[in-house]
Amino acid sequence: MELLDETDLKILRILQNDAKKTTKDIAKQLHLTASPVYERIRRLEKKGYIKHYVAILDKKMLNRPVTAICMVSLRYHNEGFIDTFEQQIKELVEVQECYHMAGKVDFFLKIHLEGLEEYHEFVRSKLSKIHNIGVLESYFVLKEVHNTTAIDF
Amino acid sequence: MELLDETDLKILRILQNDAKKTTKDIAKQLHLTASPVYERIRRLEKKGYIKHYVAILDKKMLNRPVTAICMVSLRYHNEGFIDTFEQQIKELVEVQECYHMAGKVDFFLKIHLEGLEEYHEFVRSKLSKIHNIGVLESYFVLKEVHNTTAIDF
């Protein structure tokens, strides 16, 4: 089940940093022609190594300058309660990421908003509507020191 | 300075979910032809609304199944210390995101690793080499409930 060789890995490293690189450019960089690069990319997509392609937008220019991190602990931890919580969170469009955690808290949310007032409103009218939340701790991002979708491998 | 109309917003919403949609497809969806869509995308790129295009890869298939969240508090908070910390963090390839926070902790890190042993090794040989770290709290992701790069606007 050794599916990827060094060439595949190089292609993935290039595409996760710039998905607009042409197969021709990638081929040149890897001293190949376009066809094998094309076929490899197709294979990497089909096998699921590449999940999808996205444009990364500027949050501030789109009027979502505030990033909040919420740490949530549930009151009850039955399976049903956890599933319900997850379903309800997925319906909140402000929530970009939600992880079920091991550690002192149960869930971890990353939220993008227009401002602090909107955060207050988000907590008041949306989060608080979700029952079973025990503890809610809020943090705000002062500065994005580093933020990439690429992973190191 | 009202630069974006509803058509621009629609284009951005499409591209942040699927950057491989062709201008032709987008044009059809918006009842336009390829040329204006093409020009708008170029303008959105040039003005900085679109930062870049990336491929989203499958972490597990690339042998980085463990996501850890670190909450770090510094011992000293002078400007120089903070800058130094940020510089050092940026050099750690395992760190995908790092935010300077307002709240009970100073920094917030998201880290992708091969396993728990590698996390131990990461803390032992890399994080602990950064002086000025006061408190370090670790959390591990049990389940990705929701994770997107798209924002709602």
Next chain:
DNA sequence: CGTGAAATGATTCTGAT
């Protein structure tokens, strides 16, 4: 697995409204 060339289709540009 690779190459190179041919067919297809998308992008980019031009001229006009």
Next chain:
DNA sequence: ATCAGAATCATTTCACG
């Protein structure tokens, strides 16, 4: 701003080493 068409360039397929 938009459209329609033409030119250019990238993607995709295929015959072959």
